[in-house]
Amino acid sequence: MNIVCIGGGPAGLYFGLLMKKQNPAHRITVIERNRPYDTFGWGVVFSDQTLGNLVNADEQTARTILQSFNHWDDIDVHFKGRTVTSGGHGFCGIGRKRLLNILQERCEELGVRLVFETDVTDDQAIARQYNADLVIACDGLNSRVRTRYAATFQPDIEPRKCRFVWLGTKKLFPAFTFAFEKNEHGWFQAHAYQYDGDTATFIVETPEEVWLKAGIDQMTQQEGIAYCEKLFAKYLDGNPLLSNASHLRGSALWIKFPRIVCKEWVHWNEIDGRRVPVVLMGDAAHTAHFSIGSGTKLALEDAIELARCFAQHGEQGAEKVMQVYQQARELEVLKIQSAARNSMEWFENVERYTAMEAEQFAYSMLTRSQRLSHENLRLRDQRYVENFETWIADHAFAQADLPRPAHDRHSIPPMFTPFRLRGTVLKNRVVVSPMAQYSALDGTPGDYHLVHLGARAMGGAGLVFAEMTCVSADARITPACPGMYRPEHTQAWKRIVDFVHHNTDAKIAMQLGHAGPKGSTRPEWDGIDLPLDDGNWPLVAASEQQYLAGISQHARAATVQDMLRIRADFVQATQEAAKAGFDWLELHCAHGYLLSCFISPLTNHRTDQYGGSLENRCRFPLEVFAAMRAVWPQDKPISIRISAHDWVEGGITPDDAVAIARLFKAAGADMIDCSSGQVSKQQKPVYGRMFQTPFADRIRNEVGIPTIAVGAIFEADHVNSIIASGRADLCALARPHLANPAWTLTEAAKIGYHEIEWPKQYRAGKDQLERNLEREKQLAAANSGLSPQQIAAKLLEG
16 A cells, blocks of 8 residues: 555654554655654653553564653652652653654664655645555644544534643652642642653643733743743752743743544545545544643554554455444543543642642542542552541541541541531441332332332441432322322331331431422333323423423423422421431432422523522522421431533533532532433433542532532442542442442442441351452452452453
């Protein structure tokens, strides 16, 4: 093949040498606009895993790169005059210029043609000039090729919130260093790492509004650098900060990171009667924020994958190769970009976390991407994690006003620390979510509910929620939903509450709600959200609506008289919940049910005092809450479940969720239960592990109110990471508790925490479970030749 690479960065050079190595008959040209061996970057960072990929792709190149690396294991976090160090991270730094030189030399050795000082303005003309069968467009962030064929590539380019400057220094850092400093203008952070024998990269980043307040936009390049030198003087030991971009004037050195995502990566041109693919690679196709050091990694791995696809599918034609390539890389890039987005947003919102003490702030920073978890950290640096767990436990027992147990003087996983809200103390941070069971008779819970909730209370969770319990017969989702509006309901619930209190040390909560426009439907297994065949009851909503267009019943807009009656129903149900002995109450304001449909602009089109602004839309839910709080025991908490994101354009956003949480906090709410969605069938959620936890994180740390995280939390590692990082105070799990009522006890055994208390009737099972799990680890290690620790590491990587 004749191959032309437009752009002489890592992607183009590496793809060129891999394809030339694969078949020396290929005629490969890499065209670069700069002079030979020019570069304007400083150092780049690779993980040990990335190095392994390079070794597998071309060992000779990798060996040369490895000889030029500066390797380190520690990360130092400097915050509020403290330094927190964790080890075992396995990073390598290399100068960008040195990396390019190595790749250029290897290309020349293999016979790849390098053309410098040529600025390609027309990729089709270049394709004709070199009679190209394949054009690789690796022309960077501002790719001309991507712009030319934007209709095909469909790029989504999002400039982010921070300004950053890429500098260097002769100060050598023994660890990957993150330094956070605040002055009169706001917070700045530095990312610093040594990449050769005498030079380190020093990136300074700050939100744009802080950058503008500081006046850096009006400074010369040298004035801006001097500002940074003064700000971070204590880390530089008198060494100046250096720029290698003298061609840039004034504040142009400071840029915004563009997050780039392309829907398609391949465009086909007709060149002299031939179909020639133009393939985006590296930053032209996608970007990942520098805070996880993955831009160069992605570029090199793009090159590796496309070369592999040609080796495996080349005989089937270029169309097949391109199809397999994009399918293979899209998922991997999406994973990296998701982690990079989490990391980037953490640094964009550093001020959100600055109320934390240095220990938790550092942990939050280390786990910001959600790729590095609690057990990952333990494998890397067990002493660090155990010390931090001790710190977390000390604070948790103090917050709960409890003495630390004598047998737990050492390390306690964060999920097993206590938590106090008003007068209610939970033994741990695990919550059984409210889960609709559609098994009540005329609103009365029966033996099923006793077994269902009792089993989960005995299963080790700190708090067990009953499913959404309806405040009137016409507030039910289905005829099989439980209620709290008749005396027999109170007695039936009291029976369940008494069982939990007499047989377990769990607390039990009632969630009160009104189905509103989503009521009068069948149980889920008979057709979710579908109306009853007969026996339907009238529905009310904030505004007239039909939840499923053309299918659901029409709900009429609630009148003021309706609202007064509904509020009274909530008050009566609250009083009955107190009589039944519940420890905790939650008001359901999520998922498109009645109170939720008042809050969301998608479903509230009222023109009175209950519509319009967010404050007006929240007015009725707040009135209901205030009336409930007035009759609920003062020493018991009330939490509020909200939909923190409607996942529909024009609906509730995470910004709105913060404002909603502030309103409920001001009204006296104790905690926000942060869910999302189910307000509109037009929703397009972005799923993934712990995908709703960022809502709990933001509300907790911006509003200053405790939160519950929910959604795709299914391992002890998830719970420990969320609690330890201060992203939420409790974690609620639904599906895992359907599969295993004793999820908490089982997870404790899996992570080797043996101090958890089991029901005395089940203690023999505890010993056997712990022995069996240990035996499984040993067998897996013996069969694989790996140690139990290495087995665990492999599982965590997956």
